[in-house]
Amino acid sequence: MWFVFAVAAASCFGLRGILYHWTSQRPIDRNLLLLGVYLSGTLITVTGNLFIQQSWSTGALFGILMGLFSFIANASMYKGYAVGKASIVALFTGLPPLVVMIVAFVLWREELTAWQFTAFFIVLSGLILIKYSQDLKLNQLKGIQWGVLTMLFFGFTDVSVKQATLSGAATLPILTVMFLTGSVLFGISWAVNKSKGTASSNEEDSPNKWTMKRTLGWGMIVGITNAAGMLLIFPAFRDGITGIVSAIVAMNVAFVILYARFYLKEDWNKREITGLSMAFVGILILRIAS
Template sequence: MGEFFSVACAACWALAVVLFRRSGETLPAFELNLFKNLLATGLMVPTILLVDGLAWPGYSPLEWLIVMLSGVVGIAVADTWYLRALNLMGASRTGVVASLYSPFVILLSILFLGEMLIWWQYFGFLLVLAGILLVTWRQNRRDVSLRAIRLGVAFGAGAVLLMACGIVMVKPVLETQSFMWTMGVRLAAGATGMLLFMHVTRGWERVARHYRSPQPWGMIVVGSLLGSYLSMMLWLAGYKLTQASVASVLNETAAAFIVLFAWLFLKEDMNWRRVAGIAMTFSGVGVMVAF
């Protein structure tokens, strides 16, 4: 089930990204990300009450610190750095840098969780990574300065490293404590971190101005429900029920799902390279989970 949830998370996130592509034409990325995280945090309150009732989580002080730190590091700081990389060097280059996520998780899982992949799982990982690179790589002929690329790579690599740190540090808590509480506290900590960042940078007026302007709120709300609430639940469930190293590789299939859904729903071009990349990605998934 862990493998299933990890692939379902990738598909759910990809569908949300397709909606975000349309809504992002009028609402900037930071404001969109803040809205989806605040919405998901609000939805976690009735969800926790429905699943766990009024019972308080049995976290130790250290576990409280770990879950909140995971949210701040993996949602607030990492998302901010990722958006910075996106602005500096564009979506295609950032997508390639984001493929470092699963290698980071695998390395951290081996170092801190004692996980190990079997040789054929490494082969599946290489297939997935090669497929993602084939799908996402584009020749970008727009002039981007070398300094912007260097800064973008630094922010992008730092972002996915922090995402990997956030999930690896919280995995032991996920395995022993309330799933819904862990998800809710992590989201709340991440959203709070973003609000604090806005306070420090005095960005309240800018964000409020964008929220007051006409937006496709129906699309934004549906995308936020899929991209933050549902996909976060599937994402954490995957890490709870299978090895973090395996879940991270399966999460990488989101890039292939995005290309597929963009072709189906946004009528974007599909060529042989993308078809081959999608086929290679899901072949790698098959190798990872079938044996």
């Protein structure tokens, strides 16, 4: 059953990435959209816990850090999809294990295996090939910068999850605090921009800009995929083999890359294909070896 949960989680996160990219190309307020995403997650986890009634503890406060880090990661990922190549930004969403691997060594002295060193070298080589591809333009380099922020802060989110797990906190309370924190942060960002008259949409002056109601509603729909992915990961890790579950969940990157190639018709040159392939293989090796 854990295999089904892992595949379902990967599908949810892959669909989330596709929806983020699709939405980023619309005249829509980014902060209001992401407020809807996190508000949806808050309502789902609170409602779920009304029935399951998992106990609250001080460990749930780690959800504040998770919410802060995921706030930055999701905002960066969305921005990256708005200005860069979807396939390359998507790649970085599969790289947080690199961050976790380094932080784990610093905090908990978890040493790296030979396979992890090998994976790190393969991924780094692939990223260098992508970065120096002759076909990449300035706006795509900006996408890479946002992708790096996405990688870093999704990694920090994972580290916070581990700390919360070590504290013995229950899943739904942690996720409730995380989603609530994200909702507050995106709500503040939206309110500040609105008061200053600063738009955060992809097409600020577009006459077809989405209304507040439509934007928030669509964000809550997208939030279902995000919340579902988070909820599905926990039973997969609890019952399955950690490395195999991680490798399966990492396949969510493939959904966005395939979407970019076959739906958006993004062209890849040989260097980009080689770089993407090397980095993806490195992700799989890193996940399995972890």
